[in-house]
Amino acid sequence: MESGDKPLTGAGLSLARGNEGSLVIHIAGNWERGQVLPNPEETLQAIESASPRALGFDASGLAGWDSNLLTFLIKIKEWCTTKNVECVDTDLPDGVRRLLALASAVPERKGARRESRRESFFVTVGGKAQQFVVSAGEVFDFLGEAFVSIIRFLGGRASFRRVDLLLFLQETGAQALPIVSLISMLVGLILAFVGAIQLKTFGAQIYVADLVGIAMVRVMGAIMTGIIVAGRTGAAYAAQLGTMQVNEEIDALKTLGVSPMEFLVLPRMVALALMMPLLCVYADVMGILGGLIVGVVMLDLNPVVYLNETKAALSLTNVWIGLFHSAVFGVIVALSGCLRGIQCGRSASAVGYATTSAVVTSIVSIIVATALITILCNVLGI
Amino acid sequence: MSEGEPQIVVKGLDMGYGSFILMRDLNFTVNRGDIFIIMGGSGCGKSTLMKILIGLKKPLRGQVFYGDVSFWEADPDEQERIMRRFGVLYQSGALFSSLTLAENVALPLEQYTDMSKSQIRSMVSLKLALVGLAGFEEFYPSEISGGMQKRAGLARAMALDPDILFFDEPSAGLDPVSARLLDDLILELRASLGTTFVVVTHELASIFAIGNNSVYLDVDSRTMTASGDPKKLLAESSDPKVRNFLTRGGENAHGQAQVKPS
Known part of the structure; x- marks a missing residue:
């Protein structure tokens, strides 16, 4: 026609x-x-x-x-x-x-048609407040379950497939190396550039090495890997678990008597908690390398002198603080990715929402956690 | 455009994935006003054949004619024009989950017609009423049952009054009564609008109730082994595999047909 x-x-x-x-x-x-x-x-x-x-x-x-x-x-x-x-x-x-x-054969079902009602301000606020309490409850529920499953894991009683864990280790660790190299080297470069302009006016170029070394190792390496992993792995976890929710795979696990928490969330969490500190160390090295490039090319420093200066500036405490950061971030990213995935609704748009929400939650939590740790270190004097 | 003239002609069609050939040398004709059944056991390539017919997958070899035009040799504009005359009902409805039922059905109307908003609204209500979903305009697909999703998918497929409607497993996942209602709807649409139907199914009750032409794809010999009216095939075919399929394996197991054509 x-x-x-x-x-x-x-x-x-x-x-x-x-x-x-x-x-x-x-x-x-x-x-x-x-x-x-x-x-x-x-x-x-x-x-x-x-x-x-x-x-x-x-x-x-x-x-x-x-x-x-x-x-x-x-x-x-x-x-x-x-x-x-x-x-x-x-x-x-x-x-x-x-x-x-x-x-006209099938009569319109009574009550099927919907009228859109305008809610008053107070109803909206009250509804949101109730929602907040419920979702906070869900978060604590999830955290509690995750904690229990970790205890079982440490006791060697958790049921999950070892192959899964190895696969996640590979995905979150080795396969993230290229992007981590690129980003952290660039961050090292940027830090060195910013510092170099100021320090040059005092003739103190050599302290670029201290600046880049301490900044990268103590906090920037961990933050950068945290953000990369949140976008890369956290989003993937949320999308994977969300799609499994849509396909009723999570229901299937529950009916088989397998805890989704142990089978799906635990290996992801363990993989990230193990791989994040390693990625962080790697990012630190790449960041220092970035600073070295600026030092050598722009400030005419001798590479050996630069590295010696870095070595002198860095204490082991800095390294431990950086590693602590990254371990915390790993757990944060894994938990928020898995939490949003498990909470996911049963439609395509819900998966999209879960993924976005996982990334936003991880990045916000990473920044908040950094602030808390920094204040703590300050108070404790380390 | 009179009834009975060839509408889709398939000539020497080979289909498969890469170097793997799923089916070879398919030749059949779908006439205007036919309810054409593509049948065969699981994994024989029924859905793949439908994908080729609706232009989603290129065949390895052979031609699909719509009227005089060979679809896979036509230029993209021509293909686009031909595809506009199809309506497709996917296996699970394939409704857009972020849109309400009304928006789902209205989408092709907004895209391809210059109807006003109120015209579209009344058209959407009509299509939803035809599939028995009057009043469900503002529901999201996730809020209704699987059978209703399938019917809403049909309403969307019918939105543009297509010449040809393709159904992928229409009765899968439906209870017998709903499946029967869907069959009745197909017959009604064919009788009143003269729409041609191409139905992929292995639901015997449906095949005999609605089909007046068919093709049987055989998994083992990788080609079509029978074609024609399924009721006639049941009565006359001497191919043991076709008979076995159409009688639910009844002849071999018990020496007589268990399912009789209705």
């Missing part, structure tokens, strides 16, 4: 008085998509002004029709029902009558 195939003849419609105050609607021509069709509202007004007692149809001139004729007729029939006017459709083509009957 392609509109280009036929000339636009248009649909014909005319009203004529029948006997005993009835009105006959003559339907003619082509009632198909792409044709010029009569406006149902105008037709209804014309019918209304004639105030008929009954309506009849004459479709002898009808050449072609599709759903457009049906929607038109349905409007007229609806009008007849509301105005209590008899509607005789016996003269309509067979197919039209059968489809009209089919469309």
Whole structure:
């Protein structure tokens, strides 16, 4: 029923008085998509002004029709029902009558139609507050379960597949190396650049090594790997678990008596907690390398002198603090990824929401955790 | 466009993935107004054949003619024009989960017609009413049952009054009564709108209730071994595999057919 195939003849419609105050609607021509069709509202007004007692149809001139004729007729029939006017459709083509009957065969289910209601401000605020309490409860539930499963893991009683753990170790660790190299080296470069401009004015270029070394090792290496892993692995975890939720795989695990927490969340969490510190050490090295490049190329420092200066500036405490950061971040990313995945609804858009929410949750938590650890270190004087 | 003229002609079609050939040398014709059944055991390539017919997957060899046009040799504009005449109902409905039922059905109307908003609204209500979902306009797909999702998928497939409707396993996952209602709906649409149907199914009750033409794909010989009206095939075919399929394995197991054509 392609509109280009036929000339636009248009649909014909005319009203004529029948006997005993009835009105006959003559339907003619082509009632198909792409044709010029009569406006149902105008037709209804014309019918209304004639105030008929009954309506009849004459479709002898009808050449072609599709759903457009049906929607038109349905409007007229609806009008007849509301105005209590008899509607005789016996003269309509067979197919039209059968489809009209089919469309009204299943009555509209009561209460199915929804009205949008505007809620008052207080209802909204109250609802949000209740939601917050519920979701906070869910988070603590999840954290508790995760803690229990870790205890079982440490006791060697957790049930999960060792192969899964190895696979996650590879995915989160080795396969993240290229991007971690790139980002942390660039961060090292940037730190060195920013420092170099200031320190050069005092003739203290050599302290670029201290600046880059301490900044990278103590906090920046951990933060950068944390953010990369949140975007790379945390999002993937949320999407994986979310899709499993959509496919009812998580339900299947539960009915098999396998705890999704141990089977799905635990290996991911362990993998990230183990791999994050290693990635962090690697990022530290790459960052120092980035600083070294700036030192050698831009500040004409001797590479050996630069490295010696870095070595002198760094204490083991710095390294431990950096590693502590990264271990915390690993757990944060794994937990928020898995939490959002498990909470995921059962539709495609829910998976998208879970993924976004996992990344946002991880990054916000990483920054907050960094602030807390930094303040703690300050108070403790380390 | 009279009833009975060839609408889809498949000539020498080979299909498969890479170097793996799933089915070879398929030849059949779907006539206008047919309810054409693609049948065969699991894994024989029924759904793949449908994907080729609706233009989602290129065949390894051979041609699919729509009218006089060979679909896979036509230019993209022509392909686009042909595809516009299809409606497809996917196995699980494939409704867009972020849109309400009304928005799902309205999407093709907004995309390809210049209807006004109120026209679209009444068209959407009509299509949903035809599949028995009147009043469910504002529901999201995740809020209704599987059978309802399938019917809503049908409403979306019918949105543009297509010439040809493709169904992938329409009765899978439906209870017998709903499956029967869907069959009735197919027959009704064919009778009143003259729509051609291509149905992929292995539901025997449906095959005999609605099909008037068919092709049987055989897994072992990797080609079609029978075609024609399934009721006639049941009565006349001498191919033991086709008979076995159409009788639910009844003849071999018990020496007589268990399922009789309705």
